[in-house]
Amino acid sequence: MKSAVDWSKVKAIVFESDDWGGVTRTATPNAEACRRAEPLWARTGGRYDTWRKGTLETMGHIQRLFDVLRAYRGGDGRNVVFSPMVLTGNPDFAAIEANGFTRYEDIGIDAGFPPPWEGKGTIEKAREGMKLGIWYPEYHGRTHHYSGQRWVDVLRERADETLFEFFKLRMFGISSCSVGIEYDGMDEGQQCEWTKVGFERFRRCFGVMPNCAINSDGTELTERVWQRLGVKVRLNAQSKKRAMGEVNPETGMIYLTRNVLLEPQGVPDEKTANGFTGAYRKTQEVWKAGEPAIVSIHRKNFTSLDEAEDKTSGEQFERYLATVAKEHPDAVYMSSWEVAQLHATGMSTARYGREAICRNLTDRKQDIITPVLGDVRVRDVVDLQTQKAVAFSRTDDGGVCFKAAQGNYAVKLTA
Numbered sequence: 473m474k475s476a477v478d479w480s481k482v483k484a485i486v487f488e489s490d491d492w493g494g495v496t497r498t499a500t501p502n503a504e505a506c507r508r509a510e511p512l513w514a515r516t517g518g519r520y521d522t523w524r525k526g527t528l529e530t531m532g533h534i535q536r537l538f539d540v541l542r543a544y545r546g547g548d549g550r551n552v553v554f555s556p557m558v559l560t561g562n563p564d565f566a567a568i569e570a571n572g573f574t575r576y577e578d579i580g581i582d583a584g585f586p587p588p589w590e591g592k593g594t595i596e597k598a599r600e601g602m603k604l605g606i607w608y609p610e611y612h613g614r615t616h617h618y619s620g621q622r623w624v625d626v627l628r629e630r631a632d633e634t635l636f637e638f639f640k641l642r643m644f645g646i647s648s649c650s651v652g653i654e655y656d657g658m659d660e661g662q663q664c665e666w667t668k669v670g671f672e673r674f675r676r677c678f679g680v681m682p683n684c685a686i687n688s689d690g691t692e693l694t695e696r697v698w699q700r701l702g703v704k705v706r707l708n709a710q711s712k713k714r715a716m717g718e719v720n721p722e723t724g725m726i727y728l729t730r731n732v733l734l735e736p737q738g739v740p741d742e743k744t745a746n747g748f749t750g751a752y753r754k755t756q757e758v759w760k761a762g763e764p765a766i767v768s769i770h771r772k773n774f775t776s777l778d779e780a781e782d783k784t785s786g787e788q789f790e791r792y793l794a795t796v797a798k799e800h801p802d803a804v805y806m807s808s809w810e811v812a813q814l815h816a817t818g819m820s821t822a823r824y825g826r827e828a829i830c831r832n833l834t835d836r837k838q839d840i841i842t843p844v845l846g847d848v849r850v851r852d853v854v855d856l857q858t859q860k861a862v863a864f865s866r867t868d869d870g871g872v873c874f875k876a877a878q879g880n881y882a883v884k885l886t887a
Contacts, residue, residue: 487555490557493556619656634648690706837877
């Protein structure tokens with residue numbers, strides 16, 4: 473789809489990272505569970521070896537990533553921004569066991585995490601990153617590619633003893649039986665009620681509702697539900713055969729596709745096509761083809777129980793950032809939400825803590841009108857390239873209106 477922006481000149485990079493907040497199908501709560509699960513994983517024939525040592529993020533994992541993001545800047549002078557795709561629910565293992573495996577029950581990440589998984593302080597840490605302008609969460613789902621009820625049914629029926637052994641370790645694991653996908657068996661009303669809970673948990677955690685959603689389990693029905701609940705962008709849309717920047721004429725939903733894989737997952741660069749070398753080469757190719765670089769980099773690359781795996785993945789991520797900084801200092805890091813708006817109209821507005829970043833990448837001056845929600849007010853507007861103040865007027869609702877030449881602007885906010 474033709475974009476309103478020439479991405480071969482505006483070298484945009486988006487980092488989309490799935491699975492944050494989630495007790496995922498291939499994750500392990502701690503080193504002891506990892507050791508005890510070894511014979512269970514052995515039954516899968518090595519298919520999940522690069523995934524199975526991943527775990528729920530800790531404050532330490534997030535801080536290490538924050539340190540890297542803050543060490544690099546894009547051509548607009550702003551730090552690297554990272555978009556975690558958040559799972560807002562996890563199995564309540566104790567409650568499921570107590571109800572005799574008759575019904576699925578979950579715990580919202582706004583309420584904590586199921587023991588022995590440790591996620592203490594991670595939501596507060598994420599909010600800190602949002603204030604710093606480096607963390608821009610979006611919605612992934614309530615389960616990680618399984619139907620909660622179907623999973624419980626398999627456990628109750630003891631149809632897969634390996635899955636039951638994983639459960640005793642308070643892990644999901646991998647099943648030889650079908651456990652379905654998230655929205656299996658739900659009609660539109662049921663999907664809407666299910667998703668409302670997930671969205672409300674997201675709002676309680678992060679203070680905002682998601683603009684984007686990603687879930688390969690989703691159908692056209694799911695997309696209609698998301699749209700009804702306020703989602704404007706569907707991510708990873710190549711799984712549904714949608715083109716980059718395509719717009720659904722009926723709903724206005726914008727589609728973004730992932731076109732770069734930076735997924736070493738502990739494997740050295742020379743032994744994987746998805747490490748630094750492959751990702752950097754592909755980034756240059758997609759820019760030349762006139763697309764933004766939408767980079768897939770799962771949480772597992774930063775949260776392994778094996779420190780050597782984390783070190784290997786982290787070094788490749790940093791090498792990517794350092795090489796971009798050296799070879800393409802004009803490259804700009806954006807969120808998925810910004811790129812979607814720009815692809816459709818050439819203009820965007822996104823809130824980052826005490827700033828709203830506004831971009832006009834068209835070839836003419838544009839009026840930018842930015843609403844400001846809550847008790848905050850506009851202090852001033854700054855051109856990010858020149859750092860000069862820009863004249864603006866306030867709207868009746870406390871927002872801001874200003875005339876913008878091509879460029880990037882920060883609307884400074886104050887309580």
